[in-house]
Amino acid sequence: MDDGLGVFETVLLIGLCLLALSVVALLVRRFVIIAHGGVFDCGLRRWRQESPGGWALGMARYSGNLFKWYRMFSLIPRHSLKLNREDMVLLGTRPMDAMESLQLFDEQFVVELRHKDVRCELSMAQPSLLGLTSWLESSPVGYLYDAT
DSSP states (O other), X not given: OHHHHHHHHHHHHHHHHHHHHHHHHHHHXXXXXXXXXXXXXXXXXXXXXXXXXXXXXXXXEEETTEEEEEETTOOOOSOSEEEEGGGEEEEEEEEOOHHHHHHSOSSOEEEEEEEXXXXXXXXXXXXXXXXXXXXXXXXXXXXXXXXX
């Protein structure tokens, strides 16, 4: 009987250690991403054909002509989505609806984008939305932005 209890305690201890290591890895990953600066909270929802998928929490940054989105709860150190500024079209913005306000960060707006043939939505605070629109419109000389 003691051997069974010892195995259970060992498995429980290993599980708790793995959980603690995962939390530490998430915190270190977030610190490394934030350390490069310019990061803001940003949710992402991709559309498949004409139906929206689910929202995923994350953080984003502009880096040159790239918009990089990082999933909040991922151990992968790289970005999960990378969009080129020249292929992005801002389709519109709107306030969050009641259901979205339960799933996303507080007081955010939803931005509808098209990147090539892919449609997605981003949720972000108003200052981040102003930054995104400014970044899209302030493209390099000779670059034409399509603000359809």
